Amino acid sequence: xxxxxxxxxxxxxxxxxxxxxxxxxxxxxxxxxxxxxxxxxxxxxxxxxxxxxxxxxxxxxxxxxxxxxxxxxxxxxxxxxxxxxxxxxxxxxxxxxxxxxxxxxxxxxxxxxxx
Amino acid sequence: xxxxxxxxxxxxxxxxxxxxxxxxxxxxxxxxxxxxxxxxxxxxxxxxxxxxxxxxxxxxxxxxxxxxxxxxxxxxxxxxxxxxxxxxxxxxxxxxxxxxxxxxxxxxxxxx
Numbered sequence: 412x413x414x415x416x417x418x419x420x421x422x423x424x425x426x427x428x429x430x431x432x433x434x435x436x437x438x439x440x441x442x443x444x445x446x447x448x449x450x451x452x453x454x455x456x457x458x459x460x461x462x463x464x465x466x467x468x469x470x471x472x473x474x475x476x477x478x479x480x481x482x483x484x485x486x487x488x489x490x491x492x493x494x495x496x497x498x499x500x501x502x503x504x505x506x507x508x509x510x511x512x513x514x515x516x517x518x519x520x521x522x523x524x525x526x
Numbered sequence: 527x528x529x530x531x532x533x534x535x536x537x538x539x540x541x542x543x544x545x546x547x548x549x550x551x552x553x554x555x556x557x558x559x560x561x562x563x564x565x566x567x568x569x570x571x572x573x574x575x576x577x578x579x580x581x582x583x584x585x586x587x588x589x590x591x592x593x594x595x596x597x598x599x600x601x602x603x604x605x606x607x608x609x610x611x612x613x614x615x616x617x618x619x620x621x622x623x624x625x626x627x628x629x630x631x632x633x634x635x636x637x638x
Contacts, residue, residue: 454630504568508624517568
């Protein structure tokens with residue numbers, strides 16, 4: 412089955428630090444990648460949709476300068492949480508899909524804790 | 527506004543029981559409905575349904591879509607403790623490309 416790798420799986424850092432999370436599709440070319448945020452016992456909240464070679468589309472209420480997304484190739488997208496604060500602590504998950512008719516496949520997620 | 531509603535929100539059963547999870551949706555230009563299972567990490571794909579009335583099956587899990595009723599069910603027979611997870615239903619509207627609208631999920635706990 413399709414494999415999506417997300418790294419790192421866990422980050423603990425000080426307030427004010429910028430954190431980069433990588434999402435790679437290992438065995439298929441992902442025309443679109445998605446970034447989600449999930450709070451405990453809640454469903455996934457879509458933050459942005461990322462298409463290779465173009466600017467990401469952010470959902471309402473998500474600050475583009477705070478959550479920088481780069482999708483430089485068909486197999487890699489990165490999310491950078493800039494100047495992270497404790498309220499940014501959450502579980503961040505990426506997913507990838509290679510066409511409109513194929514399901515999204517998810518990475519294992521990154522648990523971000525800002526002290 | 528597109529919406530996906532799952533029920534029940536949580537469920538506790540004993541090993542060996544059969545469970546039915548429900549998902550109803552309101553979307554314009556429906557493309558497909560997907561079921562995912564989420565344990566401690568990110569969701570894993572279970573089923574994608576596009577046609578009404580055709581059951582998809584994988585081991586003890588099965589799912590079916592009813593486009594007339596705008597709903598789907600996920601059945602798990604002979605439940606095991608390893609089935610304990612959050613089950614997420616998501617719908618893909620036609621005009622969103624791959625974008626999904628997720629329900630809140632059903633938390634299933636299977637007791638031994």
